[in-house]
Amino acid sequence: MEPIEYRNREARRALVLVVVSAVWGSVALVRLLRGADPGFFDALSIASLVLAPFLLNAGLGRITVDATGIHAWRPFARRTYHWQDISGITVEERTGRGYGAHRIKILRHGRRARFLPAPYVDSRASRRWYEELLTQAEDLRARHRAALADGSGRPGGGPASMG
Known part of the structure; x- marks a missing residue:
């Protein structure tokens, strides 16, 4: 991947x-x-x-997606979400004090859901940017499915042992 x-x-x-x-x-x-x-x-x-x-x-958040999972980076915080720990990926509107943004949220098995620092779209942004966010979220879902299917989302990066 x-x-x-x-x-x-x-x-x-x-x-x-x-x-x-x-x-x-x-x-x-x-x-x-x-x-x-x-x-x-x-x-x-x-x-x-x-x-x-x-x-x-x-403002300076970003994510890197690879075979092991999603690596979220902000200037003051870094997190890695391994594919096997993720149960779902959604797009939700997060609002506060009259301001809103559509953000990608990852759901985790038995843990608190998290909003990713990037990408996100202001709720007042153009329809094209919102559709681009939906496409990016679908790409994350496809990568999640692919990583779990081939076993690279598991610790060690290989197929699960059948023992």
């Missing part, structure tokens, strides 16, 4: 927002350290500096 990587479409936007937040927050921090009177925009920029790592973590 040829490895494939999926990244977020919004990675560039997230990176720009993180850089702007870092610069804006750093300027406010320097102003406050030099004794300037704190104002509303100083507090707002310090808050953006605090939130920058979370934005970076959400």
Whole structure:
């Protein structure tokens, strides 16, 4: 099985927002350290500096899919989901505070389901991007079925012993 990587479409936007937040927050921090009177925009920029790592973590996620499973990568977290541990792959809308995104969710045997960091599509995105996400999810399902059928999804990468 040829490895494939999926990244977020919004990675560039997230990176720009993180850089702007870092610069804006750093300027406010320097102003406050030099004794300037704190104002509303100083507090707002310090808050953006605090939130920058979370934005970076959400925006720069990616997954690599190979014969052993799905490897999820974020700047502050890495996980591997082996094919034999996955019971299903779905696409669900995850909403919060008026914002939504269609994300790929993996269901695991006896464990908590997890949303993958990539790919995902904003709920306001075009129909074409949503259909592309559905195609990517179907590719993951096909790879899951193929890995379980040929035994490469099991530990050791070979067929299960019949003993």
